[in-house]
Structures are given as C-alpha cells and as structure tokens.
Amino acid sequence: MKESRYFYVPDAASQTELPIEEAMHALRVLRLKSGDEMYLMDGQGTFYRATVTLAATKRCMYEIQEVLPQRKTWKGHIHLVIAPTKMMDRIEWMLEKATEIGFDELTFLQTRFSERKYMRTVRLEKIMISAVKQSRKPWKPKINQMISFQEFVNRPCEGSKYIAHCHDEIDKVDLFNDVQIQPQNEHVTILIGPEGDFSLEEVKLAMDKGYESITLGNNRLRTETAGLMAVTMAQLAKRI
Numbered sequence: 001m002k003e004s005r006y007f008y009v010p011d012a013a014s015q016t017e018l019p020i021e022e023a024m025h026a027l028r029v030l031r032l033k034s035g036d037e038m039y040l041m042d043g044q045g046t047f048y049r050a051t052v053t054l055a056a057t058k059r060c061m062y063e064i065q066e067v068l069p070q071r072k073t074w075k076g077h078i079h080l081v082i083a084p085t086k087m088m089d090r091i092e093w094m095l096e097k098a099t100e101i102g103f104d105e106l107t108f109l110q111t112r113f114s115e116r117k118y119m120r121t122v123r124l125e126k127i128m129i130s131a132v133k134q135s136r137k138p139w140k141p142k143i144n145q146m147i148s149f150q151e152f153v154n155r156p157c158e159g160s161k162y163i164a165h166c167h168d169e170i171d172k173v174d175l176f177n178d179v180q181i182q183p184q185n186e187h188v189t190i191l192i193g194p195e196g197d198f199s200l201e202e203v204k205l206a207m208d209k210g211y212e213s214i215t216l217g218n219n220r221l222r223t224e225t226a227g228l229m230a231v232t233m234a235q236l237a238k239r240i
Helices: 020-029 088-101 122-135 149-153 175-181 200-208 223-237
Strands: 006-008 037-041 046-055 060-069 077-082 105-110 142-148 160-164 187-192 212-215
Touching (some): 006 020, 020 046, 037 060, 077 088, 077 223, 088 223, 105 149, 122 142, 142 149, 149 200, 160 175, 160 200, 175 212, 187 223, 200 212
Parallel strands (some): 006 037, 077 105, 077 187, 105 142, 160 187, 160 212
Antiparallel strands (some): 037 046, 046 060
16 A cells, blocks of 8 residues: 655645645656645645646646645644754754644744854745655644844733743743643743853843743753753643
C-alpha cells in the first residue's frame, strides 16, 4: 500500500494546480501521473483528497474528490514571541520541532541584548511548510517579522501574557501550572529572551503592561530550547 502524499496548497479549494515547488516534487521525486491520488492541505484546518488530472513537465493539475475538515488538537491560540539566536540553524531547528508539536503564531523580538537585528523569513516559511506536511498538521503557524520589545509589549494583547526570564530577584510562577488554570479557549502569549536574557528593565516594563513573570523549570535553557519548552508546555496544558 502506497503512503499518502501530502502537498501544501494555501488556496486548495479555489485552485486546480499545485504551486510550482510542490508540482516539481510531485512530478520529479514522487513521479505522480494522471489518476494518482494525493492529499492537499491548506494550512487553515482542511485537508482535501484529490486526484491528478494532468502531469506535465512543470505542471500538476488536480481535481478535489473530498473535503476533509480537521480538528485542532489544542484549544486557544499559542503565540511564541522570541529573540532569535545569532546562529540561524538553532532557530530553524526550534521552528521545525515546534511546528511538529503544534502552535499558532511566531513573532521575532529585538531586545536590548539581541544578537540578531534582522530576520529573513522566506527560508523559515519553507522549513515550517515542510514540518507541517511531514507531521500532517492541518494548521500552519503564522510567522511575523521582527519587532522591538518596547513596541510589542505596548500593543494590545488578549488572553494570558507571560515573560520568561532568569532574574532571581523577581518572583515567578510555573508556566504549565498557570496555563492549566486559565480558560482553555484563551489566547496565550509567551515572551522568550536572547541568550543574554531580557534586561531587568525589560522584564519590569512587561510586568507593568500585564505580563506574568514565569519559569520554565529549574534548568537554565538556551534560547531555542526555552522556546520549544514554552510551546510544549502551553500545548500540553491546552490539549483537548
């Protein structure tokens, strides 16, 4: 029995042809031909069972046979806000694994001690799409461009808001325990700082804006590990 083939097509319901990169993979790697079955995913919660109607040199057209709405395995909206590391491969690793686990939104943060001041998200989008397909996730997380710490914390933000840090002089609550007692459908926003941590002034500013000071456990974590841990905790606390 052949394994089902999944392709990411953002507007699958209103299209009849795979995007060029997906088409090239379907034709050159998987060698699909007319009549073959495949599954499309729109990244917004729906799978589509489809058949190939045309397999040309660079074009793969399809016809939808069945619409398959999916159910998210967690409630609410999990938003990870993180200061990226200097070495991009570490953030790419985190993004791939967090996507496999499942979350909703990612924003990059520029802080006082940030090692990276600019982000190109094109490659990250591709990594995320690949992770979505391999893990069969019906929803693709949204990636936002980098924003300054001050601008982000001053924005209106619904739901529960948290900032993770290592400053011993500030009391912290456990993220997992706190998310568990919040309404399940509530949004969760989690701020993760750079390897130099948030400055004390940044933590106090966030707390003044309604962010809860949190810990992710007793271990001191690298930025990308902390980001993955935060997503995992929130996802488990909100799992259906």
